[in-house]
Amino acid sequence: MSEKKTLIEAYKEANYKILGHGARDVQTLQDAFSEVDGNLESDIYGTGKIIEEFQEKMANILGKEASVFFPSGTMAQQIALRIWCDEKGIKKVAYHPLCHLEIHEEDGLKELHQIEPILLADKDRLIRLEDVTNIQKDISCLLLELPQREIGGQLPKYSMLEQISTYCRERNIKLHLDGARLFEILPYYEKTAAEVCSLFDSVYISLYKGIGGIAGAILAGDKEFIKKSKVWKRRHGGDLISLYPYIISSDYYFNQRINKMEDYYKEAGELAKLFNSCHAIKTKPELPVSNMFHVHFLLPKKEVEQILIKVYEETGVGIAPYLREMNEKECYYEVSIGDMYSKVPKDELNKSFAMLDKDLQQASK
Amino acid sequence: MSEKKTLIEAYKEANYKILGHGARDVQTLQDAFSEVDGNLESDIYGTGKIIEEFQEKMANILGKEASVFFPSGTMAQQIALRIWCDEKGIKKVAYHPLCHLEIHEEDGLKELHQIEPILLADKDRLIRLEDVTNIQKDISCLLLELPQREIGGQLPKYSMLEQISTYCRERNIKLHLDGARLFEILPYYEKTAAEVCSLFDSVYISLYKGIGGIAGAILAGDKEFIKKSKVWKRRHGGDLISLYPYIISSDYYFNQRINKMEDYYKEAGELAKLFNSCHAIKTKPELPVSNMFHVHFLLPKKEVEQILIKVYEETGVGIAPYLREMNEKECYYEVSIGDMYSKVPKDELNKSFAMLDKDLQQASK
Structure with a gap:
């Protein structure tokens, strides 16, 4: 019974x-490492072949100057918003009410970075251009999540994305992509990752959603942005002596699943x-x-x-x-x-x- | 030539x-995982057998009520000091001028937590009781690093430690142990880890120094402290979906080297x-x-x-x-x-x- x-x-x-x-389960790791040469040297505090090559590969795929491997998206995205806020000198950003930073991170953005989020749109629909043009306060950055996970993974029309991107550039508002599931939406948009990312100033992608790695994230943007993000990565305690368990498995499953x-x-x-x-x-x-x-x-x-x-x-x-x-x-x-x-x-x-x-x-x- | x-x-x-x-190198990981059953389920965001059992084991060894696994000591220690500062309502701590938080963390403690450190002793010697009794401001926490790495790994006499601990308890100053190399000093002190830790309110240990794991740290203390540290761990972006690559290797090398x-x-x-x-x-x-x-x-x-x-x-x-x-x-x-x-x-x-x-x-x- x-x-x-x-x-x-x-x-x-x-x-x-x-x-x-x-x-x-542990097999995920064992499979990824079964063919790796044991003599391959660990990355050391963000340096070394393993991490640098993967970062370069991801930067190229995302069409950005540089990228950095993070242990988590939570860390990567708070840092991206912090850098844009510091650059403009305004500690305000805008995002969806069901944004990961708003509902899954114990308010890290507010508690660690003192950044005030402005919530756009209703909980059950996507952000539209009018939500952005209606913002009354000056903000440093707008975060868009593609697809919007908490409402089932919805997407705006690509032309709407382009309009929002153009508007933000005109108003000196940085546009950040929460692309935890970026690769998963490319077939629908019929675009390359680099094409979608070209609308954004900074991009985060996850390596354990569709890719199916163990954990880890990539943050990509221009060189200056990435340089700053490495300083913040150390401050957050994310600059581990060895991140290779995540990097090697990310690369292994990326190659296996990207197509x-x-x-x-x-x-x-x-x-x-x-x-x-x-x-x-x-x-x-x-x-x-x-x-x-x-x-x-x-x-x-x-x-x-x-x-x-x-x-x-x-x-x-x-x-x-x-x-x-x-x-x-x-x-x-x-x-x-x-x-x-x-x-x-x-x-x-x-x-x-x-x-x-x-x-x-x-x-x- | x-x-x-x-x-x-x-x-x-x-x-x-x-x-x-x-x-x-990668062999370090491959060795640690060679005998692990592939069906063993990953930890998930801080829960599950792998992480909970290791945390309990470490709490017992350190003689504390509870412990939590962190991806890095940088994250663990900033969080420990933040919790003690919040509890007392005073954002001041004291530590050695060559403390890890002061020289290796890009000022994360100040930038993320707005905590002001008071530097005790000269750079080239250990903190003594008189340095502590001479502090003019009210502080929430004193951090002691045993051994003091940047001056070659020196240690105070055990009686000095006891005196500092007693003084701090009398004055409602929390005492935090940077025990990155705690196990390495026990033969000299002829004490158990729990005996040394009993002088401290919170303890951090590293799992990749003498233990020789891949990365990772343990923060230990009372239940209430550990509960709070898990919230901060999430805020910092350290609550990864899977930490088992570090936990399993930490446990493997701990068992191999602790004696x-x-x-x-x-x-x-x-x-x-x-x-x-x-x-x-x-x-x-x-x-x-x-x-x-x-x-x-x-x-x-x-x-x-x-x-x-x-x-x-x-x-x-x-x-x-x-x-x-x-x-x-x-x-x-x-x-x-x-x-x-x-x-x-x-x-x-x-x-x-x-x-x-x-x-x-x-x-x-």
């Missing part, structure tokens, strides 16, 4: 999983369609613009959990490892497509969604 | 090296004696109190470099990978004893020091 099984347990036990690249972003994007569209064909389910956005979207179940969390556990056990396909409660009648979770999705046999997938649909229909009555 | 060989090149090519645990600290200490004493038997060399301290000391050559850097390169080439023993200029007539470098020293055959070692002595004698004429 499995009545006491939790959703995460049932998900882990499923033969197939539709999310991500697989378990976050799969188109597949992930198409598969996200395919999967969203499957979800939207089910009773009491809506995806956000309806048509994904990257490898991610949110799945909203219009039923109480506890009921959906029981239905999902049953589906995993009977079909062997794990759909969601967790659910978050929106309110008493709705819950949701986040889908990110990686290597796992294409490993699910189509038959099994269709069977599991047919069962899910049937059970949700019954529960909705 | 090798006229153009640099000191570091000659050192790397030497058959034997007297310093450290060996090259900082070798007595050997390292004795070998440092033996080696310092060899150095002090040479012309134009003085070690600081003369009798090491840990695995480290500084070697001062009373000759110009360029001359000493040429002598050392010749000694490495002729005897195969690498003594110093670099030299730092004190002034036109003196240079020095830092010795840390690790696994490498005991691998140098005594005959070869004695031969190389005999040659070094002879060449220094000639150069001193």
Whole structure:
């Protein structure tokens, strides 16, 4: 009997999983290092072949003069905003109300840098040009997150991005890209990373989202900006004696996955369609613009959990490892497509969604 | 001909090296992970078996209620001082003029935390009780570094430590231990880590000095302090999704080396004696109190470099990978004893020091 099984347990036990690249386990590191020559020397406090070559590679891909490897995006982005604020002498920036800096960083930007954020747009929609032109105070920097993760990974039209970029340049407002999932949106925009980044003064990318590394981030911009960011990296305690465990694995998985972003994007569209064909389910956005979207179940969390556990056990396909409660009648979770999705046999997938649909229909009555 | 060989090149090519645990290369990581089960799940943002078990182990060893793993000591120590300052409402601390926070962190403590340090003692000696009792301003915290690295790794008498600790407790001044090399001094003090730490309210230890891990630090203290430090860790960008590359290697090398600290200490004493038997060399301290000391050559850097390169080439023993200029007539470098020293055959070692002595004698004429 499995009545006491939790959703995460049932998900882990499923033969197939539709999310991500697989378990976050030690194997990820072991695979990345299995072919590396043990004599390869560690980076030392931001210097050395391993870190310098990777930074140069990323700067080239992003079309920027230079880049620096950071242990985390939290550190990289606070520092980017701090540099732009110091340069202009105004400790104000603007970003979305659901920006990572606003909701996931324990107010580091305010507590460590005394920077005041101005929140643009409503929580449930993207920032538009008018939100930017309507800002009443002088700001140093505008941060745009592409895609806007917390609302399912939505994107503005590319022309809107260009308009915002032009406006910011005219008004001496630096434009920073939270590109945690930058590579994941390129197939939709049909642009290169460098083309998108050319609209921005500074760019952060994550190395463990679509790329699937262990941890780490890149911050890119002009040489002067990057030079300053290295000083702040040391101040933050991010200038570790050795960052190679993250750098080597980032490079390994970057090479493995950078050309799969188109597949992930198409598969996200395919999967969203499957979800939207089910009773009491809506995806956000309806048509994904990257490898991610949110799945909203219009039923109480506890009921959906029981239905999902049953589906995993009977079909062997794990759909969601967790659910978050929106309110008493709705819950949701986040889908990110990686290597796992294409490993699910189509038959099994269709069977599991047919069962899910049937059970949700019954529960909705 | 090798006229153009640099000191570091000659050192790397030497058959034997007297310093450290060996090259900082990828093998260090590969060895630590070679026996780990690939299915072991990553820590996730500070939670999970890997990180929690290691933190508990370290808290027990340090005799504190709790501990937290940090990517760097820079981050851990700034945060410790910030918490104590916030608690007392006074943004002033005291430490040695050559404290890591003062000379190696790009003023992170001031720039990120607006904490004002009061520098105690002269640069070239240890902090004494009278330096502390003479502080004119109210401070939140006193930081003591054991051993005081930048002056060769010196230590106060244990009774002096006890007196300072008692004084601080009476005056409501928190005492923080920069214990980057805490395990390395225990054989000299003949104390356990927990005994030394009991004099302090908060303790930082490094995992890549004597322990020889890849990077990382532990901050330990009472539960309330550690809870706060986790919030600050996130603010600093140190709460990485996965820290296991550092944690697993820290634990691996901790287990391998924690019982070798007595050997390292004795070998440092033996080696310092060899150095002090040479012309134009003085070690600081003369009798090491840990695995480290500084070697001062009373000759110009360029001359000493040429002598050392010749000694490495002729005897195969690498003594110093670099030299730092004190002034036109003196240079020095830092010795840390690790696994490498005991691998140098005594005959070869004695031969190389005999040659070094002879060449220094000639150069001193």
